[in-house]
Amino acid sequence: MTPARRLTRLGGLLLATLVVASVAAGCSSGGGTAEVKATDAWARASSAMASAGAAYMTIENTGSAADALIGASSPAATTAEVHETVVMGSPAPGASADGGMMGMQPVKRLEIPAGGTVELKPGSYHIMLIGLKQDLKVGDSVEITLTFEKVGEIKVTATVREG
């Protein structure tokens, strides 16, 4: 099952949080407005001993100007960062990315195009919760503050589930 499918399948379990923020995009050549919302936020149940957790969500920009996710923080973790899971290195000769190494890299700026949606999901973009302060138990809520270039800070509540 692809991660996307899993999101759909478990969608019914979600206590979706929906936050909308908008701001005039002064620096955009078109003078449009970025309007960003984050929905379906969830974090994977995790032992604090795991030292790092992950949270996922859907970020949608219904405005007419692009915005970008440039940071995150959470009271549940010492640090939160936007990361992307990528394939690195050496797949078999001639093959696609299969067989390559799965790696992770910090993402300094995740663009949310005007009218576009970016999914943070397993095997792709995620909020990495570094230095978990407590176990993430199924049913718990985790507050996450997302920082966008234009609309500024948005708070989302991620529901912890098995994932």
Next chain:
Amino acid sequence: MTDGTPGKGGAQIVAASPRPMAPTRLALLTALALGFAALAGVAIGTVAWLSLPSAAPPSSTSGGAIWPVSPTPEGLTRDTALRPVAPAPLLQLTDQEGRPFDLASLRGTPVLVFFGYTHCPDVCPTNLADVRDALKLIDGEVGVVFVTVDPARDDAAAMKQYVDYYQAGYVGLTGTDDEIRAAAGAWGVSYAKVESDSASGYAMAHTADTFLVDAEGRLRHRIWFGAGPEILAARVNGLATEVLATPAPAAPTVPPVATPAATPAVPTPAASSAVPSPSPATIVRVRLESAVVRAGPNRIVVTVSDPDNRELATPDVAATFTFRSTDDPALAPVEVQGTFIWVVRGGKAAYVAEMTLPRAGGYDATITLDGPAGRIGSAGFTVVAREQSPTPPIGAAAPSVRTPIASDVGGNLQLISSDVFPDPRFYEHSVDELLVAHTPFVFTIYSPAFCPTTACGPLLRYMKEIATEFPAMTFVHAEPYVMRDMGGRIQPEYEGNGYAWAAWSQAYGIPVEPYVFVVGADGRIVASFELIVGSDEIRAAIRTATGG
């Protein structure tokens, strides 16, 4: 995810996004994937013994290729079966209780094996969750073994906390650096430490495929990351009914003399000795590196190692190849002495078999290694010769195609070459110009920065040395892919699950990179080299092309 998904560096990857796509785009992707599979089919289908890369884990990924992850859309089921079926590689490490563990102790139940590390927030928990969900769909018992690739942080206690969290009887394995390196190598798992400025410290990039070992201890499937619980469960449930290919004729094996016998790092529990597995010291593993095998003249490259991934190809070990047609057993087998070549001088090496296959179809091949002190061993593999190859055969006219030259980019070679030190001699003439001028040339299609195989490394460096040795020869280098300027730094465009081939790559029909074509003054192909190229092979071809 919509088109217009941001790529790395904020670039818009508008067309052919490699990310999961809407169902309406599935048909297109299917077509692309099938086309690609057709090209890559020979390479995938003929890897011998195990379909596992034999390269040692790289120490760093700097300069390595990076793709966004592209899970296979639903409906595109991939073959994960490993053929021929062979015993699983050794896995003897330390479990989460600090006890010696041998995979053989789990004989009698199927086992899912995967590699990762406990500081892994996304990939490993996804794998563990997929396995957990798969277990609910599987009839009967299944062992689950999680092996760390980060022994520096993952001692037995860390592994215990990690696997106990799942409360599912998982085995978590760790060991010394050397033990982990040997285990990963034997399983064809690559890993590398990736430093970043993240507050989480370093990350480990690692192969995240899940291996399925059957109750008899045979490695049966290698299941891609993200396949999901249904496919994992289906592979396990299908073990009993799966039709296994007729095993290749057993190759005679003689204890090797060229390499020291493997010493298990951890004593094997007595329980495992009930079903003896072949001693690793008696097994030669051969991997067919060539992607294109055709009826007619061929240059087939193989690499050989022992099950602990130690290189068996050395200058004083001779290799003899035999190819027997499986479609027409009456045909006399083709026997040929292999040529030893360095892939990386003093490091990785390979053998080249140059011979003519009399017809298209399948061949059972054998490689036999003889060292100074006698027979080392032999191994069987299969090749499938195509009627026609996608690349122009020897003697054919070299396709005339425009390739990028320095004057196209105002002399800024960084815009047409991913080589850190591009050699200006390689970007003076386009292939079409040289053909018109009847100038012999060496045409290298290769991406130093984005080449996806470990065999690629020093090719252009060797080519620069060769260019200096042969000042009368003209050399052309081109990146294999459509490249995009990312603000002074080029990066390949994506198409489907991989990079988009440039026009010249398509004109020459290359299914993999690197490729080197040597073209004579008459515009005909004198020699072509795929993937692994020995510099002396190129020198010899240049002498042929220039009549000297």
